[in-house]
Amino acid sequence: FRCAQNQQDFLQKFYYKCGLKLAILSNENEANFEKLGVQNDPEILPLDHSSILLVDFGGGSTEFSWLFSSRPPLCIAVGKNDFINHVSFDLFKDKYNSVFETLTASVPKIIVLAGSTICSYARCLQKIQNVDSIQNIHLYYDDNYIHYASPNERSTADIGAALVQFLQSFHPEQMRITTYGLRHGLIYAWAKNLPDLKVIG
Secondary structure, X not given: OOOOOOHHHXXXXXXXXXXXXXXXXXXXXXXXXXXXXXXXXXXXXXXXXXXXXXXXXXXXXXXXXXOOOOOOOEEEOOOHHHHOOXXXXXXXXXXXXXXXXXXXXXXXXXXXXXXXXXXXXXXXXXXXXXXOOHHHOEOOOOHHHHHOOOOOXXXXXXXXXXXXXXXXXXXXXXXXXXXXXXXXXXXXXXXXXXXXXXXXX
């Protein structure tokens, strides 16, 4: 939607058909709402807040946000669609070259990952670890995940596994998954009437 040449035509047609106005979020707005949502995850709140990096890996973009900090997010137009035909550690390193030096210079203590791709991989780890919820998963790369991925989720789990392997190379103290995110941030901002996060579209 952000790059579509017919963006305005689509918005007008949607309004005409459904009577609803759509707003297309910028990368920065998406990162800020995601950050707000994850800040309110009860599983994240007890953690040491001094250095937590949130990685929101989506279909067409990735947002790197320092969770309890005013530092601006790093937003990159790279996502699941860039790895559909080929996925490897080296490809991740190449695609995220622009943030590699930044993360190497300021390694987070904790990396928290969000999004459906990482959930597919986490479900494999959940079976390996035999835990009740993916929310309790401590992420790490495990070659054995391939034996626990269903045929339907194999390609997505492959991408999630490679992403975890890439982020693990920075040697954070721990990596976790969150099921909180953009929708929670939008609801929280609306409920609290936060003026600096209002979306106009």
